[in-house]
Amino acid sequence: MASRLCLLLLILCGLNVAQCGLRVYNVYARGIRPDPGNNNGDGYVRMSCGPASKTTNVVFNTPDPNWHEELHYSRASPGNYLELRVYDKDVIFDDLLGICATNIQKGTRKRYLDQHKHRWEIK
Secondary structure, rough: HHHHHHOOOOOOOEEEOOOOEEEEEEEOOOOOOEOEEEEEEEEEEEEEEOOOOOOOOOEEEOOOOOOOEEEEEEEOOOOOOOOOOOOOOOOOOEEEEEEEEEEEOOOEOOEEEEOOOOEEEEO
């Protein structure tokens, strides 16, 4: 399933050391195709950082969802492992469509993941 997925996640992470906070925003995916019978997905993102886990709302019936939400974790530190997983919401089991992960750093960062090329771009 992941091999059929053309996924692009843009993650802008702002880490403010004085407040020890992480903010993830402007997350989006492109080309979500959960299976051949379903042209569009019902996508959501689960962010994990340390013991914390946050989830976006589901964006229904689109292959190109934009999550216009901010995910916050107030106890983050530079070097913590940040993982974002994109799922397709289903009735019984949700399908994992892709994973984007990095160690967080101070400042604003962008991370792109292209499942077809299996590489990271850091801009």
